[in-house]
Amino acid sequence: MPVDPSLVGREFPAPAPLTVTPDRVAAFAAAVGHPGESVPPTFPIVLAFDAMQAFLDAERIDLHRIVHGEQRFAYVRPLAAGDELSATLTVTGLRQIGGADIIATTSEITDATGAVVCTGKATLVHSGGAA
Numbered sequence: 232m233p234v235d236p237s238l239v240g241r242e243f244p245a246p247a248p249l250t251v252t253p254d255r256v257a258a259f260a261a262a263v264g265h266p267g268e269s270v271p272p273t274f275p276i277v278l279a280f281d282a283m284q285a286f287l288d289a290e291r292i293d294l295h296r297i298v299h300g301e302q303r304f305a306y307v308r309p310l311a312a313g314d315e316l317s318a319t320l321t322v323t324g325l326r327q328i329g330g331a332d333i334i335a336t337t338s339e340i341t342d343a344t345g346a347v348v349c350t351g352k353a354t355l356v357h358s359g360g361a362a
Contacts, residue, residue: 234292234332234357238322243289245281245318248343253312270310275318276302279338279351282320286336292357300333300354307347315343318351332357 249255255277256270265271287294310316317340324335338351 233327233359234290234325234334236325238290238334239325241322243282243286243320243322245278245320246285247281248315248317249278249281251310251312251314251316256312270312272304272306273302274310275304275316275338275340275349275351278316278318278340279320279353282318282338283336283353283355286320286322296358298356298358300356302351302353304349304351306349310348314348316348317341323352330359332359 251270251274256274259265259274259277260267260271263271263273265273284294286292287297318338319341320336320338322334323337324333326333334355334357336353336355338353339347340349340351342348
């Protein structure tokens with residue numbers, strides 16, 4: 232079943248904020264092979280994924296029907312241990328190609344003051360089928 236085009240413009244917040252802790256950073260860095268003590272530049276995917284899962288749950292789209300087509304981040308400032316981050320995913324575009332839904336999303340990652348820290352853009356390919 233195709234994704235409803237009226238989703239464009241809708242927002243889906245992550246269910247809870249995430250605090251950047253040294254333990255979380257170390258575990259993520261080890262998992263992705265990032266050297267050093269700094270927060271890896273891809274770390275916001277942890278929170279962006281929570282927002283994406285909120286979108287998938289709200290729209291009853293099975294994760295196993297999604298292929299992650301692209302991901303990029305644009306930073307306002309680096310992340311640091313102690314940051315409390317929140318994310319809101321917005322569906323920014325939708326088109327159908329060959330029976331698949333191509334879903335463009337933007338996830339705005341903010342700190343505890345509400346200031347934007349970075350923005351993630353992702354393209355999701357949804358294979359259709361029962362939603």
